Amino acid sequence: MKTIVIKCGGSVLDELSPAFFDALHSLKNDGYKPVIVHGGGPAINAMLDLYKIDSKFHNGLRVTCEKTMEVVEMVLSGKTNRQLVSLLAEGGLDAIGLNGSDGGCLVADFINKEELGFVGTVTMVNKELINKLIESELIPVITPIGASEDGNRLNINADYAAAAVAKALGAERCLFVTNVDGILVEGELIEETSSSEIQEYIASGHIYGGMIPKVESAISVLDKGINRVMIVSGKKAFYKNREWAGTAITSKERVK
Numbered sequence: 001m002k003t004i005v006i007k008c009g010g011s012v013l014d015e016l017s018p019a020f021f022d023a024l025h026s027l028k029n030d031g032y033k034p035v036i037v038h039g040g041g042p043a044i045n046a047m048l049d050l051y052k053i054d055s056k057f058h059n060g061l062r063v064t065c066e067k068t069m070e071v072v073e074m075v076l077s078g079k080t081n082r083q084l085v086s087l088l089a090e091g092g093l094d095a096i097g098l099n100g101s102d103g104g105c106l107v108a109d110f111i112n113k114e115e116l117g118f119v120g121t122v123t124m125v126n127k128e129l130i131n132k133l134i135e136s137e138l139i140p141v142i143t144p145i146g147a148s149e150d151g152n153r154l155n156i157n158a159d160y161a162a163a164a165v166a167k168a169l170g171a172e173r174c175l176f177v178t179n180v181d182g183i184l185v186e187g188e189l190i191e192e193t194s195s196s197e198i199q200e201y202i203a204s205g206h207i208y209g210g211m212i213p214k215v216e217s218a219i220s221v222l223d224k225g226i227n228r229v230m231i232v233s234g235k236k237a238f239y240k241n242r243e244w245a246g247t248a249i250t251s252k253e254r255v256k
């Protein structure tokens with residue numbers, strides 16, 4: 001099965017263009033089976049503000065106390081997942097929302113309970129469940145919340161969740177849809193790059209903030225045999241007539 005895992009970032013959920021939905025139709029017409037993992041960081045921040053709860057991050061991960069976890073779940077499962085599934089339906093795409101914590105979809109473990117609270121890393125993915133939905137011609141839209149073996153629900157960075165799903169499914173491709181055209185260096189789009197170049201961009205400060213978990217996830221996926229990962233904009237036609245727009249991260253090291 002030609003599965004493509006698509007991470008749809010919270011930064012662009014309110015700005016997805018008609019071209020995004022056209023690209024999904026094109027992928028489907030070309031035989032790809034999409035699986036979406038969505039984020040929702042900005043919407044969580046807004047709701048925490050409303051509840052007067054401070055947003056704190058440690059190494060790019062949200063420090064998640066019990067109260068924050070309630071808000072995270074309310075926003076991701078109750079708002080952003082619903083929003084994306086209905087946008088897909090409006091765009092003529094049959095999708096089904098799936099809480100990562102339901103049915104063992106994403107099994108997770110605490111990363112460091114003292115430091116981060118209810119933040120998890122994915123330890124297992126119920127690929128049978130996801131594959132059943134794909135075989136029913138539905139696009140699973142997965143919320144990045146995992147359930148631990150001892151019954152806790154854990155907040156997972158959506159880039160890492162998408163990478164875990166792509167690896168578990170043995171996806172053909174993995175795509176990070178965000179609010180910029182791809183990796184930019186001094187304002188220029190980098191059309192193709194490799195793991196080692198990315199390490200240099202991070203060291204020189206050209207890649208920072210929210211782009212770091214994306215490129216780290218991309219590299220972890222490349223290590224598992226998926227040989228091309230794309231970072232693309234949800235505001236543009238990222239796939240048309242079998243042509244991609246954005247940054248391709250490949251496992252091949254380029255000769256400089």
Ligand SMILES: Nc1ncnc2c1ncn2[C@@H]1O[C@H](COP(=O)(O)OP(=O)(O)O)[C@@H](O)[C@H]1O
Nearest residue numbers: 009010011178179180183184206207208210211
């Ligand atoms: N080299 C880079 N090229 C493009 N964007 C970058 C780069 N380094 C950091 N960024 C930042 O990463 C952001 C995307 O990450 P993030 O805000 O977490 O989005 P998402 O919600 O889609 O995961 C961009 O809007 C930009 O501010």
Ligand SMILES: CC(=O)N[C@@H](CCC(=O)OP(=O)(O)O)C(=O)O
Nearest residue numbers: 010039040041061062156157158
């Ligand atoms: C642990 C952790 O940081 N979880 C993220 C989950 C959402 C997410 O990753 O959303 P984006 O893709 O929009 O950034 C958070 O709480 O913001």
